[in-house]
Amino acid sequence: MIIDSHVHIGELGGFHMKPEHVIHSMEKYGVDYSLVSSGTAVEFDEQHGSLPEDWLYDQYSANLPTVEMARQYDGRIGVAVWCKPHTEGVNARLLRLLDEGGAYIKALKIHPYHSMMPVNAPQMQPYLRLAAERRIPVVVHSAGDEWSQPRYVYEAAKAFPDVTFVMVHMGLCTDNTQAIELIGSLPNLYGDTTWVRPEAALRLVKKYGAEKLLFGSDNPIDGEDTYAHPFYRTYFGAFKEWVTPEEYELIMHGNAERLFGLSISEKST
Numbered sequence: 411m412i413i414d415s416h417v418h419i420g421e422l423g424g425f426h427m428k429p430e431h432v433i434h435s436m437e438k439y440g441v442d443y444s445l446v447s448s449g450t451a452v453e454f455d456e457q458h459g460s461l462p463e464d465w466l467y468d469q470y471s472a473n474l475p476t477v478e479m480a481r482q483y484d485g486r487i488g489v490a491v492w493c494k495p496h497t498e499g500v501n502a503r504l505l506r507l508l509d510e511g512g513a514y515i516k517a518l519k520i521h522p523y524h525s526m527m528p529v530n531a532p533q534m535q536p537y538l539r540l541a542a543e544r545r546i547p548v549v550v551h552s553a554g555d556e557w558s559q560p561r562y563v564y565e566a567a568k569a570f571p572d573v574t575f576v577m578v579h580m581g582l583c584t585d586n587t588q589a590i591e592l593i594g595s596l597p598n599l600y601g602d603t604t605w606v607r608p609e610a611a612l613r614l615v616k617k618y619g620a621e622k623l624l625f626g627s628d629n630p631i632d633g634e635d636t637y638a639h640p641f642y643r644t645y646f647g648a649f650k651e652w653v654t655p656e657e658y659e660l661i662m663h664g665n666a667e668r669l670f671g672l673s674i675s676e677k678s679t
């Protein structure tokens with residue numbers, strides 16, 4: 411079984427990703443379940459320009475398509491709610507979405523780059539408290555830029571020991587070394603494989619255990635064949651030989667099931 415813990419629909423970086431793209435690619439590459447967030451909720455564009463007024467969706471409207479997708483493809487899709495700490499914060503619209511999404515809501519998604527705000531900033535705290543109250547993990551984009559530093563995710567995870575944090579990308583555009591050390595040093599901090607060299611992911615597994623790594627991809631950001639990227643081909647293929655069968659099962663689905671509270675019936679086999 412394969413669970414992809416990092417999938418998108420909506421607008422992101424000039425891409426328009428539809429639910430059908432996700433479903434087709436899942437079927438083509440044998441992915442059983444995807445945790446989906448809506449790129450339409452970005453607060454600033456790639457160049458950190460403000461978005462046009464008529465494009466700025468509120469947290470409810472921006473995330474609602476993911477809840478609708480989860481309902482339509484019941485049992486195959488979970489929702490990571492993309493938060494807007496810069497322009498909104500925890501408000502009635504967000505709580506309404508969480509209520510309507512019910513059991514489909516599996517995580518909160520924080521994107522420090524697109525919010526121009528580190529995850530350990532004071533304005534993020536209401537979201538992290540909400541995650542603690544509702545017992546849902548927080549998945550956080552991490553990279554080398556000034557807002558997305560891995561150490562900010564570490565600091566947030568340290569301040570909220572009851573919340574599970576996934577450090578997505580393990581420091582995009584870095585050699586992942588710092589991210590791996592930080593992930594290894596807190597029990598509630600995990601890494602994912604999204605655009606992470608398989609050799610770097612293996613270092614995390616060998617040093618701190620397979621329990622610390624989740625499979626994720628950013629599908630379908632490069633189209634329906636995002637999984638054909640050499641990194642993902644390796645995770646689906648050769649990586650199996652690099653770790654034990656037990657470790658492989660944890661990385662590809664077991665950790666996601668445990669951390670996001672999923673129970674998924676396998677279609678194939």
Ligand SMILES: [Zn+2]
Nearest residue numbers: 416417418628
């Ligand atoms: Zn992403």
